Amino acid sequence: MAVAEACSCSCSAKLPADGFRRDWTVSEVVALLGRPMNDLIFEAHAIHRQHFDPNRVQLSQLLSIKTGGCPEDCKYCPQSARYDTELKAEKLLEIEAVLAEARAAKANGATRFCMGAAWRSPKERDLDKVCAMVEGVKGLGLETCVTLGMLDAAQARRLKDAGLDYYNHNIDTSPEFYGEIISTRTFADRLDTLGHVRAAGLNVCCGGIVGMGEGREHRAGMLLALANMPQHPESVPINMLVQVEGTPLFGEGALDPFEFVRTVAAARIMMPASLVRLSAGREAMSDELQALCFFAGANSIFYGEKLLTTPNPAEGRDAKLFARLGVEPL
Numbered sequence: 160m161a162v163a164e165a166c167s168c169s170c171s172a173k174l175p176a177d178g179f180r181r182d183w184t185v186s187e188v189v190a191l192l193g194r195p196m197n198d199l200i201f202e203a204h205a206i207h208r209q210h211f212d213p214n215r216v217q218l219s220q221l222l223s224i225k226t227g228g229c230p231e232d233c234k235y236c237p238q239s240a241r242y243d244t245e246l247k248a249e250k251l252l253e254i255e256a257v258l259a260e261a262r263a264a265k266a267n268g269a270t271r272f273c274m275g276a277a278w279r280s281p282k283e284r285d286l287d288k289v290c291a292m293v294e295g296v297k298g299l300g301l302e303t304c305v306t307l308g309m310l311d312a313a314q315a316r317r318l319k320d321a322g323l324d325y326y327n328h329n330i331d332t333s334p335e336f337y338g339e340i341i342s343t344r345t346f347a348d349r350l351d352t353l354g355h356v357r358a359a360g361l362n363v364c365c366g367g368i369v370g371m372g373e374g375r376e377h378r379a380g381m382l383l384a385l386a387n388m389p390q391h392p393e394s395v396p397i398n399m400l401v402q403v404e405g406t407p408l409f410g411e412g413a414l415d416p417f418e419f420v421r422t423v424a425a426a427r428i429m430m431p432a433s434l435v436r437l438s439a440g441r442e443a444m445s446d447e448l449q450a451l452c453f454f455a456g457a458n459s460i461f462y463g464e465k466l467l468t469t470p471n472p473a474e475g476r477d478a479k480l481f482a483r484l485g486v487e488p489l
């Protein structure tokens with residue numbers, strides 16, 4: 160890789176020709192996460208300003224198009240059939256119901272509509288329906304995103320042909336911690352799907368979850384795995400674990416909120432031009448904590464009163480927060 164110029168952050172590394180490093184080491188990222196807070200967020204904010212209007216935040220709306228009954232064993236997830244979470248499994252929604260939600264999302268100001276399914280991977284006849292949903296939502300003038308589990312190369316191409324803009328597929332945590340959280344698939348499986356998504360020419364939405372009992376070295380490992388990808392994900396959701404009763408991670412000790420802010424800031428520094436999304440967990444966050452996350456480089460949120468199955472702040476609360484901060488939708 161051609162080396163062009165010195166890095167814009169405080170490290171002494173050289174940059175590849177496209178301007179972004181992809182050679183982070185765990186010790187470097189642990190050190191970054193552990194810097195004095197003011198130094199860390201000052202640097203993240205400065206980098207944020209080089210690439211984005213700091214007063215604009217992008218709004219994505221989620222819809223669960225197939226809820227519950229998932230065969231996977233992700234310890235954080237209320238939709239796994241293995242845990243007793245009182246969530247009722249539902250079948251794939253009809254296209255008209257999805258389009259009605261998408262129209263409402265657009266009317267509320269969302270620019271991206273993200274459809275999630277509780278699948279390990281989609282079956283072909285399900286994919287036919289999802290492709291029709293993508294075409295319909297795209298026709299409304301919204302950006303489209305789906306998250307359907309693992310894909311093969313042909314499935315990724317079919318979604319691209321249907322007009323899909325983004326595929327969400329999170330690495331969730333570091334490769335080292337992955338086996339503590341999920342046993343029914345591997346970290347390498349995740350990377351395979353991400354490879355098919357990229358090869359199909361789709362934009363990548365890929366991030367993870369913090370607050371699952373991981374250590375700072377695991378948060379560093381997760382960020383490193385994202386930032387050292389051949390191309391940075393265009394969207395990077397940083398989720399705070401939403402603890403759902405019945406899942407194995409219910410009752411996990413809460414993460415220091417400043418550690419969440421540090422993760423957001425490091426994501427901004429390491430992936431300067433990506434949308435960093437302050438994702439799940441906002442319902443339990445104060446307005447002040449969210450404002451600090453925006454200052455540290457978060458510039459996207461999930462909008463609307465529900466994530467997939469759990470609550471998210473109502474539009475009214477977000478609208479008030481944006482007005483108080485002078486932030487406008489992107």
Ligand code: SAM
Pocket residue numbers: 229235236237238275276277278279306307308309327328329331367368398399400401402403439467
């Ligand atoms: N089944 C597909 C998959 O796992 O790729 C798509 C849907 S899955 C619900 C999408 C993502 O939601 C997961 O990868 C995880 O990062 C996030 N997620 C699920 N449950 C969560 C929770 N309780 N708290 C925070 N994030 C969660």
Ligand code: DTB
Pocket residue numbers: 221237275306327329366367396397398401438439466467468469470
């Ligand atoms: C992502 O990173 N977070 C979203 C979306 N991508 C699909 C999902 C959050 C789910 C939170 C738990 C729930 O509502 O079921």
Ligand code: SF4
Pocket residue numbers: 229230231232233236237238239276277278279308
């Ligand atoms: Fe299934 Fe996705 Fe939940 Fe894992 S995160 S249990 S794959 S819906």
